[in-house]
Amino acid sequence: MKWNKTFALALSALALLCTTATGCGGREKSICDKIITCEGGNDADRSACVDRWVGQTATIGAYKCGEAQARYLECVDTSVMCNSGKFSTNNCGSQWSAVVTCVNAASAYGVKW
Amino acid sequence: MKKRKHMRITFKPWLAGTALALFVSIFAGCSGTEKALCDKQRQCMGGNDSDFEACVQNYIYDGKVASDYKCSDAWSNYLTCLSSSATCNTTLRVLEANCGAQATALESCKQASSTKGSKHFITTQSVVQTDAPKTE
Numbered sequence: 001m002k003w004n005k006t007f008a009l010a011l012s013a014l015a016l017l018c019t020t021a022t023g024c025g026g027r028e029k030s031i032c033d034k035i036i037t038c039e040g041g042n043d044a045d046r047s048a049c050v051d052r053w054v055g056q057t058a059t060i061g062a063y064k065c066g067e068a069q070a071r072y073l074e075c076v077d078t079s080v081m082c083n084s085g086k087f088s089t090n091n092c093g094s095q096w097s098a099v100v101t102c103v104n105a106a107s108a109y110g111v112k113w
Numbered sequence: 114m115k116k117r118k119h120m121r122i123t124f125k126p127w128l129a130g131t132a133l134a135l136f137v138s139i140f141a142g143c144s145g146t147e148k149a150l151c152d153k154q155r156q157c158m159g160g161n162d163s164d165f166e167a168c169v170q171n172y173i174y175d176g177k178v179a180s181d182y183k184c185s186d187a188w189s190n191y192l193t194c195l196s197s198s199a200t201c202n203t204t205l206r207v208l209e210a211n212c213g214a215q216a217t218a219l220e221s222c223k224q225a226s227s228t229k230g231s232k233h234f235i236t237t238q239s240v241v242q243t244d245a246p247k248t249e
Contacts, residue, residue: 039229040229041228042227044181044226045227047181048178048181048223048227051174051177051178055170055173055174055177056174058173058174059167059171061170062166062169062170063167064163106161107163107167108159108161109158109159111167
């Protein structure tokens with residue numbers, strides 16, 4: 001019983017950490033792995049890339065546009081191309097537009113992108 | 114007849130203290146300056162609660178990126194400068210700050226740690242910018 005309590009507590013702490021920290025940005029990590037593989041970069045670049053993308057997700061989440069952002073991230077992650085050492089995606093414009101529309105609707109003064 | 118077991122929940126001060134410390138460090142302790150700066154921004158530009166929260170998140174993750182490049186000191190100097198010197202341009206309704214030197218030092222630090230030089234911020238789309246104070 002005691003072990004169960006400890007396990008439940010640890011699980012709750014982990015869940016809390018996942019929702020508040022950068023530890024669970026799986027999609028962002030996947031995208032950054034592809035970017036670094038394509039364009040190069042050291043460990044600091046990889047971490048900065050993940051934090052930059054997770055930060056973007058957090059900022060967009062502040063406007064309650066997480067679903068639109070998730071669709072955009074999925075699109076980027078699944079349609080990434082690497083041409084001559086340059087990362088690009090060509091097919092995610094509509095998903096990004098949905099994010100922008102959502103954020104601008106929720107912001108009092110519009111957001112610069 | 115089998116006796117039913119009851120889970121007794123007892124208050125343990127050390128456990129409560131640890132949980133509180135964890136909570137504070139995650140939610141409040143590390144973003145005081147960012148919140149103060151975003152509060153200034155809200156007073157200057159207006160904005161709703163979402164704008165404020167987005168502003169805070171933006172600064173927090175900028176700090177994380179700086180930390181990734183081992184430039185936390187430079188970031189701290191920059192943030193302190195913004196926080197202490199940002200003033201509201203009431204005509205344009207934007208915050209302005211004279212922190213160009215700190216911004217340059219921060220950028221130089223990040224570029225020195227990155228193998229990608231000035232292209233160390235790598236995203237396909239622009240990251241949300243919530244009108245950070247303009248620096249010279």
